[in-house]
Amino acid sequence: xxxxxxxxxxxxxxxxxxxxxxxxxxxxxxxxxxxxxxxxxxxxxxxxxxxxxxxxxxxxxxxxxxxxxxxxxxxxxxxxxxxxxxxxxxxxxxxxxxxxxxxxxxxxxxxxx
Amino acid sequence: xxxxxxxxxxxxxxxxxxxxxxxxxxxxxxxxxxxxxxxxxxxxxxxxxxxxxxxxxxxxxxxxxxxxxxxxxxxxxxxxxxxxxxxxxxxxxxxxxxxxxxxxxxxxxxxxx
Numbered sequence: 001x002x003x004x005x006x007x008x009x010x011x012x013x014x015x016x017x018x019x020x021x022x023x024x025x026x027x028x029x030x031x032x033x034x035x036x037x038x039x040x041x042x043x044x045x046x047x048x049x050x051x052x053x054x055x056x057x058x059x060x061x062x063x064x065x066x067x068x069x070x071x072x073x074x075x076x077x078x079x080x081x082x083x084x085x086x087x088x089x090x091x092x093x094x095x096x097x098x099x100x101x102x103x104x105x106x107x108x109x110x111x112x113x
Numbered sequence: 114x115x116x117x118x119x120x121x122x123x124x125x126x127x128x129x130x131x132x133x134x135x136x137x138x139x140x141x142x143x144x145x146x147x148x149x150x151x152x153x154x155x156x157x158x159x160x161x162x163x164x165x166x167x168x169x170x171x172x173x174x175x176x177x178x179x180x181x182x183x184x185x186x187x188x189x190x191x192x193x194x195x196x197x198x199x200x201x202x203x204x205x206x207x208x209x210x211x212x213x214x215x216x217x218x219x220x221x222x223x224x225x226x
Contacts, residue, residue, distance in 0.1 A: 031212045043204055043217040044156070089155050099169050099211055103155030
C-alpha cells in the first residue's frame with residue numbers, strides 16, 4: 001500500500017532563504033509525482049509534475065527532484081518570499097493499478113518578512 | 114479557460130439532511146476526481162470519472178455518498194443523511210488524461226451541525 005510522508009510538518013524561515021521540502025513514498029513503482037501549493041481555506045494549485053523518467057523539473061524559483069529508487073522527492077524554493085507562505089503537498093499515484101492519487105499531509109511554510 | 118469551479122463554496126446543514134455539490138471541470142478535460150480533506154490532512158481520494166463513466170470509488174465512499182457525471186461534463190456529489198463526521202472540504206479536480214496534471218477547484222466546505 002502506497003504511503004506518502006512529508007517532513008517537516010511546518011517550517012518558518014526568514015525572507016530570502018533557500019529551502020528544501022521533502023516528500024517520501026513507500027512504493028517506488030510510481031508513474032509520476034506532483035507538487036501542489038494550498039493557501040488556507042482554498043483549493044490546490046499545481047506547481048510541478050515530474051514523470052518517472054525525469055530526475056528534475058523546474059519552474060521559476062522552484063525546482064523539484066525525483067529519486068524513484070530511494071522513494072524520495074524534494075522541492076527546492078530559491079530566495080523565498082512572504083508570498084510563498086502556504087502548505088505544500090506532494091502526491092503520487094497509487095501503485096495498485098488504480099487511478100487515484102495518494103497525498104502527503106503537507107509542509108506548512110511561513111516566510112517571515 | 115475559466116478553471117475548475119465548484120458550487121456552493123460553503124454549506125452548513127443539520128445532521129440527517131441531504132446535500133449536493135456541483136463541480137464544473139475545465140471544458141476539454143475528460144477526467145474528473147473528487148477528494149475530501151479534513152483539517153491538517155492531505156486530500157483523500159473519493160471517486161474518479163473518465164467521461165461519464167465512474168471508474169473507481171474509494172471504500173471511504175459509504176452508501177450514503179453518490180456521484181454522477183451525466184454527459185461527461187459537470188459532476189455532482191450527493192451525501193444523504195449527513196453525519197457530523199462528514200464535515201470537511203470537498204475538492205474536485207480535473208485533468209486532460211490519466212496521470213496528468215490535476216487542476217483543482219476552490220472546494221466546498223461542509224459543516225454538519
